[in-house]
Amino acid sequence: MSLSIDDLKCHNLILLDTISGSKAYGLDTPESDTDTRGVFILPQELFFGFHYVDQVNSERNDHVYYEVGKYLKLLAKNNPACIELLFAPQDMVIFRHPLMDRIKPEFIMSHLCRESFAGYALMQVKRARGLNKKIFNPVSTDLPLPIDCCHVIQADKTIPAKQWLSEHDMVAEYCGLTALPHVRDGYALFYADDCELGQVRFNGLFRSDQGKSQDVCLSSIPKGMLPRAWLVFNKDEYSRRLRDYHEYRNWEQSRNQERYQGTLEHGGGYDAKNLMHTFRLLRMAKEIADTGRPQIRRPDRDELLAIKAGRFAYEDLMAQAASELESIEEGFALSKLQVEPDVGQIERWAIEIRKAWYP
Template sequence: MLDFCFIIAGNGSLSLRAWLSKQLWKQENCGLAKIEHAKGMYALYYDETQTLGYKGIVATPESTEVSCSSIPKEETLCAYLFVNHEAYSSYCKSYNEYFSWVSERNEARFRGTMNHGQGYDAKNMMHTIGLLQQAKEILSKSELQVQRFNREELLRIKNGAYSYDELFVWSQKLFQEVQELCLHSLLPVAPDQDRLRQQLVDMRKHLYQIKL
């Protein structure tokens, strides 16, 4: 939470940690009072003697909210503190999503990514290149080639033989070629739904050996 706290300084702001360091102050000795009608804004006071019972800015490093204290009327205001709750909430959401992914990820696939050292999901990139190549073939030849003629090349991608930059340029080139082919392809704009439906029926009849 402390990383999302800022001190209002002139026409700008300063991170709370930097401001406390400059003052040689501790967050535990600070007291906060909420400012009415100003979301996320607090008046900050400091107790060098540690006798006023201030709760500090946060109670513990794991706190998800700042702490407010009872401030004596005669105390001198030190600064105005802004807490960016929206940014903190967004950070927490991303943090939780990341560790949820860590707990559910395919460990063998993740280790493969770490081992080849290229910093990207090589299996994902292999499929990206492969699918773009198939799209190009469908548009240029009007046929789908399931058995890949360049199997070894695709496996080299999976094994991390190419850098991310090389694959990015490669995929962009293929994507542009696919877009260009789309403009001149003789393929129909949409599939024949009736024909597809009949093919599905025929496949199921053959699968279950049904004679109607």
């Protein structure tokens, strides 16, 4: 059985309903949408039956509601999105049931926030670095071919197999290979026209399904035939190129085109919106270490919006993020927060809220 957000509202199942996202942070612009986030409770028959629903959200995930059991479990892990609900600015609260007053922050906030806030922010920094690499190091649209990673040994050097074949007026399809003993990915290369017994057919260097096959083809070589050259196939390099090619193509298909175009326009080579939220999370982590609670409505709005606008150099932002992470480590080292949330108390809230709600 599925539930919609309209079902939650129609049957008065919502315990907490808030405006979230950029408007809650004070980072909204005239183009910003209104996101909502909240908590609901299941009807008793669904909770006790086979159709437990732990979350209801819109198709674009701009409206998300957690069932109270899931919400409390996430609080027990110091989940950032759920902690933000706990400290939602009063003017962002659409509705709050008195039962939510049972949930007390002092039993929840802990050193786990160091990982849940700052750790997530660090992951976003890594994503930003990955995006920077993709933008400034695009992968060719040409599918990598195994022969691109083959070299022929010539005296004291190697030359690309393509070049060697071209210089000798040869084609890959007429080549035959046999493995060289004791040489990893090394082969003796023969050519069909060299056979004195008449025209023979070799299997070529690679199968015709290039891009799927990741190894060379071996051929049966007539007795007494001498190799033309020694060939080395760098199989690891070919696998890496093929992996990079497919990862880049998948990234092209799945990336947020609007945000990607914004990245290109500001020229910084990073997802500016992503990095804005990275610094928001870093600052919230530091606030939790120092005061035990995050500031949802951001006092650093202007700076964060400047990051979103791409007004800082990528290298400067990475250096600043490293500095703020170091400050967070120092803050939690001195913090008087409990080491972990009081899971037993949080579980008791779940029981108390359900007992008070269900007849």
